[in-house]
Amino acid sequence: MYQKILMIIASVACFMGINMSFAHQIEVFSIQSLPVQANGMNVKVCWLDEIKRVQEQLSDISQDIGAIQNRIKEKEGTLIKAMDCQFRAGLYGIQKLPAIVIDKKYVAYGERSVSRALDSLNDEGKTNA
Numbered sequence: 279m280y281q282k283i284l285m286i287i288a289s290v291a292c293f294m295g296i297n298m299s300f301a302h303q304i305e306v307f308s309i310q311s312l313p314v315q316a317n318g319m320n321v322k323v324c325w326l327d328e329i330k331r332v333q334e335q336l337s338d339i340s341q342d343i344g345a346i347q348n349r350i351k352e353k354e355g356t357l358i359k360a361m362d363c364q365f366r367a368g369l370y371g372i373q374k375l376p377a378i379v380i381d382k383k384y385v386a387y388g389e390r391s392v393s394r395a396l397d398s399l400n401d402e403g404k405t406n407a
Contacts, residue, residue: 306314309327316323325331370379378386378395386395 304316304319304321306316306321306323307326308314308323310325310331311327314323367377370377370382370385372379372385374387376388376390378389378392380386380396380399384399386398389395389398
């Protein structure tokens with residue numbers, strides 16, 4: 279009786295195109311440099327060198343993160359410096375550009391040369407900010 283049922287199931291399976299071979303659980307253990315062909319079969323592949331590869335990738339990522347953090351710190355420093363410049367310009371009451379402030383007291387407006395601004399200060403007197 280059991281054989282008859284099995285024959286009927288096999289006949290139906292063949293008619294429906296079902297592969298009646300029993301599924302095997304296949305696991306492949308190798309390293310990336312020694313790939314194994316699965317030939318379309320459902321296999322579980324375990325790469326024994328995967329830990330090392332992932333650790334190297336994580337190391338690369340952590341270096342990238344470190345570089346990004348350094349870049350952010352650089353930009354934060356630049357932003358703080360720019361904000362400080364804006365603040366000091368306000369303290370000095372800068373009204374025109376360019377403005378060269380000498381000794382935190384004297385301002386030379388419209389001059390682009392620091393040496394000429396110093397010469398003007400010494401020659402013509404001092405203009406308070």
